[in-house]
Amino acid sequence: MKVIPYGRQNITQEDVDAVVHTLTSEFLTQGPKVLEFEEKFARYIDSRYAVAVANGTAALHLCALALGVDSHSKVITSPITFSASANCVRYCGGEVVFADIDRSTVLLDLEKVQILLEKSPMGTYQGIIPVDFAGYPVNLEAFRKLADAYGLWIIEDACHAPGGSFIDSKGKKQFCGNGTYADLAIFSFHPVKHIACGEGGMITTNNKNLYDKLLLLRTHGITKDPNLMQENQGGWYYEMIDLGYNYRLTDIQCALGISQLTRAPQGLLRRQEIARRYDEAFSNSEIQCIIPEEGVNHAYHLYVIRIDKRKTLYDALRQNGIYAQVHYVPVHNMPYYQKLGYEKEIMPLAQAYYEKCISLPMYPTLSDEEQSFVITKVLENAF
């Protein structure tokens, strides 16, 4: 039986050629492909700067470090995300505070965040990490207003949403990760995401200061910049001026990323086409779809539906070779967070969402026939 996964990469001969070409070139890492990928990605996302890193989790870790998260920090994020969105705060010893989601968009609810901020003294919180969950762009203009009122920074977890956008109050189209409203944004190039590098990640920003910090932290905190060094003992000399990491992305991976990026716009259009077909197929049923608001250009990393008999449907699909998935078990329900003392029932909307959600196959190479098969099996088994 042919398996239809919930997401998968699309590797073409051009991708293979690009990787092979880099493999036989002078640089396997720290060569010209890194900068080329960064520049092209920044252009796609419409941000000023981009920093390629080892994976999306490393991107989050570096963002938290660059913004100074430490054991005194409290940071707010959504419970409906991949654990890494929260974990980056823990890597730096900070405390994660979850706020509940909006029922219809499944995004971090601005009002819930505001309530948290209002009931604590000024200075309690340092930042917010909103997530463009499933590819639905967060209205970061609204979050920026709130963040400014409380002196907070914003890291946008845009892993699900390269190419997605929303229209701000001035009527301007704002691409996810473009750095207009968030201080930093991060992306992942894991094979289930829009652009595959095997492993890979990117940080985007419009802030030169943060950009310089990230470059340093990505490579051990090592510099050869005469303006940053205390002395210079000769051509060989460098200084480690901060505690950084090796979070570099290789030229091999960047070559793949550059090649993949050329097909990102058409991949996004195909995802949206698939979504429209699902929307239509389920419109006269009890199946609850997430319909984007006016002006929202949804990037559809995931196509999520909510139904009462989720487990029955999951098992039935599985028996037919359709490997749907659940995104996500609320982060605060994970045993690690439970051990830290988080209570399971504190976020009723996240819990209610989790009990009904299931992500259907969504990737550009999903054929019309495969999608028809998925739709038939969903309608047969959802009730």
Ligand SMILES: *Cc1c(COP(=O)(O)O)cnc(C)c1O
């Ligand atoms: C995939 C993902 C990450 C982590 O990216 P990796 O490249 O797998 O480390 C972080 N946040 C979200 C929302 C993701 O989907």
